[in-house]
Amino acid sequence: QVQLVENGGGLVQAGGSLRLSCAASGRTFSLYTVAWFRQAPGKQREFVAAISPTGLNTNYPEAVKDRFTISRDNAKNMGFLQMSSLKPEDTAVYYCAADRGSLYRRDSETQYYYWGQGTQVSVSS
Numbered sequence: 001q002v003q004l005v006e007n008g009g010g011l012v013q014a015g016g017s018l019r020l021s022c023a024a025s026g027r028t029f030s031l032y033t034v035a036w037f038r039q040a041p042g043k044q045r046e047f048v049a050a051i052s053p054t055g056l057n058t059n060y061p062e063a064v065k066d067r068f069t070i071s072r073d074n075a076k077n078m079g080f081l082q083m084s085s086l087k088p089e090d091t092a093v094y095y096c097a098a099d100r101g102s103l104y105r106r107d108s109e110t111q112y113y114y115w116g117q118g119t120q121v122s123v124s125s
Contacts, residue, residue, distance in 0.1 A: 012122070034097070035070075097112035
């Protein structure tokens, strides 16, 4: 059983930066792939980033590649999403997700069992 709690959301101007954190409970966090998804009003939840259990491999969609960086600290059971050059279209509720196993092709919300409650990110123009 893994519980996830996100923090770090807020309001930022376009071009600014935010760092989201995801605190995980449980002793086996290092065996889980961790991902971030986001959902804007009226839109489907979309994949933002994922990181392998060891932290050696990451995956991003083109929309955020080169602007967002996912990382993790297994010793502290923490995941992070550093977001820079934020755009108004990045406005959404951001969710941390986790599931046991490798990173391979894990870019769909159906592939993750554990979810946080979400944190709001708002980017003003």
